[in-house]
Every structure is written in C-alpha cells, then in structure tokens.
Amino acid sequence: MGFLDNYETVNQKVIRLHATFPTNRIETSIIDWQPDKGYILIECRIFRNYEDEKPAAIDYAHGMVGAYNPQMKRWYVEDTVSSAIGRCASVVLGTETKPSLESMQQVETMPKAFIEEDLWAKPFSEDGFATAQSSMDEIKSKLGGEILSEAPICAHGHMLLKEGTAKTGKPYRGHVCVEKVKANQCSPIWYVLGSDGQWKVQL
Known part of the structure; x- marks a missing residue:
C-alpha cells in the first residue's frame, strides 16, 4: 500500500x-x-x-x-x-x-x-503585519497602558490580586493564596513599585 x-x-x-x-x-x-x-x-x-x-x-x-x-x-x-x-x-x-x-x-x-524557504522564520513586520509584542508596545507607549501578566498559580489554584493604599499612604500590590485555612495557605507574592512606575516582584 x-x-x-x-x-x-x-x-x-x-x-x-x-x-x-x-x-x-x-x-x-x-x-x-x-x-x-x-x-x-x-x-x-x-x-x-x-x-x-x-x-x-x-x-x-x-x-x-x-x-x-x-x-x-x-x-x-x-x-x-x-x-x-x-x-x-x-x-x-x-x-x-x-x-x-x-x-x-x-x-x-x-x-x-x-x-x-522557512516562511515562519521571517518576522511578520516584513510583510506589514503587527506582532503581538509590537501591539502591546504601542498600547503602552501611546495609551499609557500597563500589560499585566496572568495571575500566578500556587498549590491551590490561581492566586488573588490584592492591592490598595496602606494607612501610611503608600500603595501596595500582591497576590495571595485562595485557601481559606490560614495555616494551609501558600506564601504570598508581594511587589514593589519601581522608579519607572512599574510593579516588580519583591525579592
């Protein structure tokens, strides 16, 4: 055959x-x-x-x-x-x-x-197409937008975003575990505000 x-x-x-x-x-x-x-x-x-x-x-x-x-x-x-x-x-x-x-x-x-000829090896921009990255960069530069990544995942699923302003007037942001029992919760992920105005993971 x-x-x-x-x-x-x-x-x-x-x-x-x-x-x-x-x-x-x-x-x-x-x-x-x-x-x-x-x-x-x-x-x-x-x-x-x-x-x-x-x-x-x-x-x-x-x-x-x-x-x-x-x-x-x-x-x-x-x-x-x-x-x-x-x-x-x-x-x-x-x-x-x-x-x-x-x-x-x-x-x-x-x-x-x-x-x-590997057509997929060529960047789309050569043929006048916008890539996902170039589109996001344009949003950030022209509209002042912030591209947020997907919520991190811990042992109990997607973590919840927690943000606000502390009593001291300082803004805060972090992701916390969804587990209701505190003793079983995964460690939270906290961020610090960089000089460029973007949130970065606190090391």
Missing part, C-alpha cells in the same frame, strides 16, 4: 456527501486575497440540509501560488477552493484523513525552493 492510498480526492468526498445528505448546501467565500503577494484564504461552510440555518462544519484552506508547479500556478485559486471544500466535507463525513489526495500529491511535488 502506497503513501497516498488512504486519501480521497475532493470529487470522491463530494460524491459521498451528496449520497449521504442529498439536500446538502456548500458555500465558499474569500476571507483574504492578496494577488500581489500570491496567497488566498478560503472559507467553506457545509450544511447537511439546504434549509439548515447553521452549518454542520466550517473549514479553511490557505493557498500560496509559490507552492505550485509552473503548470498549476494559474489555477491556484480554484485549487484552494476545492481544498477548502474537501477539508470541510471530511469533517461532515467523519473521514480518517482530512487532507485530500490532491493536497497530498501537491506536497510531494512542491517546488524545492518553496520547501527550503
């Missing part, structure tokens, strides 16, 4: 879909398309019955023209739409393999230059 023997074509999945749900409805839409950058994102929704209000499954396919051989580049949009339909049909039909035979064949014939 070969590597691709367990995969169905999109057409085979659609035929099974029509046989299983004769009144099904398939809807596809473009979520994002950047022709100049050579990629497209397609959404597919499949309804078991034509009159159903909510889809039985939603799935996506991301197509990049650089992943196709020269003779297939002009049809990368159509192929991505077919891929989205195949993936979504797999969810509705409950197949063992989600990718279609066509997608797996494409993996085997993908241009070598595209495989060797």
